[in-house]
Amino acid sequence: MPQLRVALSQIDTTVGDLDGNVRVLREQVGAAARAGAHLVVFPETAVTGYPVEDLALRSSFVDASRAALGRLAAEIADDGHGDLTVVVGYVDRVERSERTHDRARAAERGPRNGGGRDLPQNCAAVLHGGRVVGRYAKHHLPNYGVFDEYRIFAPGDELLIVRVHGVDVAVAVCEDLWQDGGPVRSVGDAAAGLLLVLNASPYERNKDDVRLELVARRAREAGCPVAYVNAVGGQDELIFDGDSLVVGADGGVLARGPQFVEHLLVVDLDLATADTAPSWEEGVRRVVVTPDAVAPYEALPAPLSHPLPDVADVHAALVLGLRDYVRKNGFRSVVLGLSGGIDSALVASLAVDALGAENVHGIALPSAYSSEHSLGDAADLADRTGLHYRVQPIGPMVEAFLANVPLHGVAEENLQARVRGTTLMGLANQEGHLTLATSNKSELAVGYSTLYGDSVGGFAPLKDVPKTLVWELSRWRNADAEARGEVPPIPENTISKPPSAELRPGQTDQDSLPDYAVLDAIIEDYVEGDRGRAQMLAAGFDAETVDSVVTLVDRAEWKRRQFAPGPKISFKAFGRDRRLPISSRWREPAAAADPGSALLVEDPEVQR
C-alpha cells in the first residue's frame, strides 16, 4: 500500500485580506514541506476567508480571488515546493455555463443582481508545479441558520479525483459531507484511496461529537480514510474551532488536531493503490499529478489531541471570538463598564484572557443607586486581573439632565444607563478603544436592557451566553485558575450576590423576571427549539411564566436588531441565523390551532 504524508493546516484567515491570507498559506506550505508532507490541505475558501457573503456578487472580488490563487501557486513553486500537491479553498465563478440550473439561478437574480454575469462558486483548487491543475466546486450549498451560500453561489456537479503519488485522492467541501447521497457516495463508487474535506464549520456547543460521527460514517461509506480540515478563528459572529480530524476507512480516529488554535496536523497514511487505468466515468474529472508511489519510509506517530470538555470549550470559543473581532477590525484595546456584577466581570476576564490586561480598560460608573459592594467588587476584579481601572461617577451628568429634562420612572432609570453609555463611548472615541457591551443572552431575549445605554458597544461577548451559563463560566474560570495556582479573576461576591441593574434603590432582576434557571429553560425551548406555547405547557412550564416570557421575547426583536454582534455558541443565536419580522403581531395561540380544519376538500364532485 502506498504511503502518503498529509498535512492538514487549520489556519485563521481574514475575510477579504487576500494578500494576508496568501502570505499565511505560503508560510504553511513551507512548514508542511519542512515536515516532509506530500500533500497539504487547507480549509474552505482559505484564500478569501469565510464567509465572504455578498462580496461574492462583486466581480472585482472574484477576479481578485482567482488572481490570488494563481499568485499562490507561482509563489509555492518559487519557494521550491512545486512538487507538493496543495489543495486550497477559494472563490471562483462558473465559466460560460450552459447548465439549466445555472441559467435558472441567473434569471432568478434578475439582470441587476448579477444575473447577467457568471455566477460565483465556492471552489477547491489543486496546485502543483506552480499551476492550478484541478478544480472542484462545492455541490451542496447550505441555506439555513447562518448560511446563505445558495443565495450567492452556483453549485458544482462534478467529482474531482487527483492522483498523488499513486493514490487517488477525492476532494469535497464542507456541506457536501453532511448530505446523505451527496458526492461522498460517488467517492466510494470512484474507488478513491483518500477523501479530503475542506471545511469552515462553525463551533457550536456540543457539536464536536456530531462532526466526528459524521466523518466516521462517511469514511465507511466512501471505503477510504477521510482527512477533514477545519478553519479556526473568529469572523464576525462565527467561531471556527479547528478540531481537524483524520479517520480510517473503518471510521476509527487516526489523528486529531487541537481546538481554537492554528495548527499543522501531519499524519502518515497507508492508502490503497490507485487503479492504474481507471475507466472514465461521467461526472468525474480525474487528474494525474504524480503517478508513482513514494519509496517506503518510517511513519511518524499520529498526533491525537482531545476536544475540550464542556464549559472549557465555550470559554475558549469566547476568548478566540473576542480576540479575533478586536484584531480583525484593527483595534488593540477595549473599554467596558464595570458594575461589580457578574456580566461585566466575566466580559472583563474574557478580555484580559484574549488581549492581555494591559489592553483592557475597566471603568466603574457609580450612581446614587450603586451599592457599596459594587465599587468594591469592581476594584477587586481590577486587582485580580491587573486591568486598567478608573472610577467615573455619573452623578453630576445625571443631575444636569434631571435639572433640565423632567424624567422619572423608567425614563430616569434608562437615563442613568445612557449617561454611562455616553461616558464609555466618549472615552472609547478619545482613546481609540473598542467598547464591549456586557449584556447577556437572557437579557437580550427579553429586552431587559436600555437601548443606547448598557447595550452600547461594538462587540458583545455574552450575546449568546444565557445568564445561568455566565455563572457556570465564571465558576469554571476561577476553578481553572486555582487548579493552575493562579489568582481566580472573578470576586466570589460578584458570583454569589443576587443580580441587579441598580437603577433604583433595592432593585433586583427578579423584580421583573422569573428566576434565571426557569427563564433560560423557556428561552431555550422557544428560541432554540421553536416550540409553541402548547408544547411548552405540556413540558411542565407554568402558563403565566411562559406567556410573559414569550411576549417579552417577541416584542424585543426591534431592540435586538440594534445590538452589536457577538460570538455565536449555540445552534440558534440572536443574529443572522434568526430572521424574524419586527412589526409582527404574531402571538403564540393559547391552545394549539387545529391544523386539520383547513385541509383541502378531496371531493370527487368538484375535483377531477
Add this chain to the structure above:
Amino acid sequence: MPQLRVALSQIDTTVGDLDGNVRVLREQVGAAARAGAHLVVFPETAVTGYPVEDLALRSSFVDASRAALGRLAAEIADDGHGDLTVVVGYVDRVERSERTHDRARAAERGPRNGGGRDLPQNCAAVLHGGRVVGRYAKHHLPNYGVFDEYRIFAPGDELLIVRVHGVDVAVAVCEDLWQDGGPVRSVGDAAAGLLLVLNASPYERNKDDVRLELVARRAREAGCPVAYVNAVGGQDELIFDGDSLVVGADGGVLARGPQFVEHLLVVDLDLATADTAPSWEEGVRRVVVTPDAVAPYEALPAPLSHPLPDVADVHAALVLGLRDYVRKNGFRSVVLGLSGGIDSALVASLAVDALGAENVHGIALPSAYSSEHSLGDAADLADRTGLHYRVQPIGPMVEAFLANVPLHGVAEENLQARVRGTTLMGLANQEGHLTLATSNKSELAVGYSTLYGDSVGGFAPLKDVPKTLVWELSRWRNADAEARGEVPPIPENTISKPPSAELRPGQTDQDSLPDYAVLDAIIEDYVEGDRGRAQMLAAGFDAETVDSVVTLVDRAEWKRRQFAPGPKISFKAFGRDRRLPISSRWREPAAAADPGSALLVEDPEVQR
C-alpha cells in the same frame, strides 16, 4: 365568450396578525359581493402577512395559518357569500412528501432546524361553498435581495386550474411570473382562460414599468388575460405599492389600481370558454367550482389609475412606510430632533403627512455651536406644519460631561450628538413616542453620523434616501403644497443653506465629504451597481475621491449594523438585502486583477 366580474383586493395586512387579517379579508369579500363580483383575488400570503420570514419554521404558526384559512372559508359562507370563488395566499406545509427535492431540503436543514418536520410552503387557496377546494404552492422561491423564501419554503410543482362560471382560471404566485419557462408557460399549454397572479412585490423606484412589461409579456405567452393583484402597505423595511393590474391576452392594459392605498379593483372580462372535457395532464390539478357561464350582463367601465410620477411616488412610499411602521408596532406618536437642517425637516414633514401634526413632537436641541438660523428654521418648520415644538438646550448637560470627563476633538463632537440622543430617548420613554432617526443614506453609506447620537431612533425614514434626493423630495413637497394652495412645509432657508452637522464652529459637511452630487453618484455605482474601483475610474470619477468614498463605505458596515430599520426604495438598500462581513479587510484593488492568471491548466499530460 363567458363573462366574469373579477375583484382584485389590494390590502394592507400585518405579519402575524391572523385574526386581524382574516377580519379584513372577510370584509373585502363582502364588499366584492356587493359589487357583484364572481371571483375575488387577494395578495400573496394575505392570511399571514408578508414576509413571515422564520415564523414559517414554527409549526404552531403554520397550524394557525391553516386554521385561519379554514375559519375564513366558513365565515364567508356564513355571510352568505359561499357562491363566490375566493383565491387567497396563506402558509401551508407539504403533506407527507416523498419528493426527492423536499427530502433533500429537509436533510439540508438537519434534524434540529425543522428537517424532521414537514416543510412549510407559500400557498394560494381557492375557497368556495365554505370549503377549501383547491391549493397551489408557489414554484419559484426567490433567494436574492430581501427575499429568503428558498430558505424557509419548499417549492410546489403542480399547476392549479379552477373552472369558475365556465372559465378555466389558472393560479400563480409572484416570482412564478418572473421566471422564463416557469409555470406561466404551462398555463398556455393548459389552455386557461384567465391567469391570476397573487403578489407581495415590494416597491422600488422605477420598478412599475418593469412590472407592467412583464405582466404584458406573460399574458401574451399564456394566451389569456392576466389579473395581477399586489399587496399594499409597509412591513418593516418593505413597502408594497399596490398598483394591481389587469392586462388582456394581447398585453394591453385593461384596468389598473392606484398606488400606496388599499383598493378593490373590480373589472368585467370576456373570457374564453373552457374546454368542457379537458384531458387530464400530468402536473395539472383541475377543480370545477361552477361549470356553467353566467347569463350575459352589461359590463362596467374598467377603472384605470395612473402610476405616480417619479419623486411623487417616492414621497408616497415614504409616508406609507412610516405610517405603517408606527401603527404596526403599536405606537401613535413620534418624536424627533429638529436641527433646522434639511434631513430633520423632511422627516418631520413626512411624519406630519403620515400621522397628523398632532402626533409629531419636534425638539430643538441647540448647543453652543448651533447657528442662529438653526433655531429660527426649526421654529419656522414647526409653524408651517403645526407639529408640537419644544426647545431643549443641551449646554448644561454637555458642560457637566466636559467638567467630569476630559473629552475633546471628535470625542467632544460625538458627545454633543449623544447628549441629544439621550435627551430624545428620555422624552420618548417618558411620553411613549417612537423616536425617528433623521440620518440619510449618504451619511449612512460613509458612516458620517454618531453611533448612539444622531443615529438614535426606532425607525429611520431616510435610511434609503440619498442627500440629493432629500433635497428633491423637499422641493417637490413644497411645490406640491403650493400647487394645492397650501403652505409649503419646509422653510426655503433650510433647503438652500449649506449642510452642516454644527458640532464645531463653522463646520460644513463638505469639510469631510465630497460634494453630495458626486458622493451620491459614487455610492450608487458602488453599492447598487456592485462596480469595482477600476470600473468607476473608467466611468470618469476622480481616483482620490473614489478611494476615499469606497474606503469609508467599507469601514462603516459595523456602524450600519446597529442602525434602525427604514423604508427601502432602491434596488439595493442598506439592510437585509445587503449582507456583508463586518470584520472584512477587502479593499477594492487599485487596478482590476487579472482574472485569467488562475485559470485551470487544461494540460493533456496531467489530465484525462
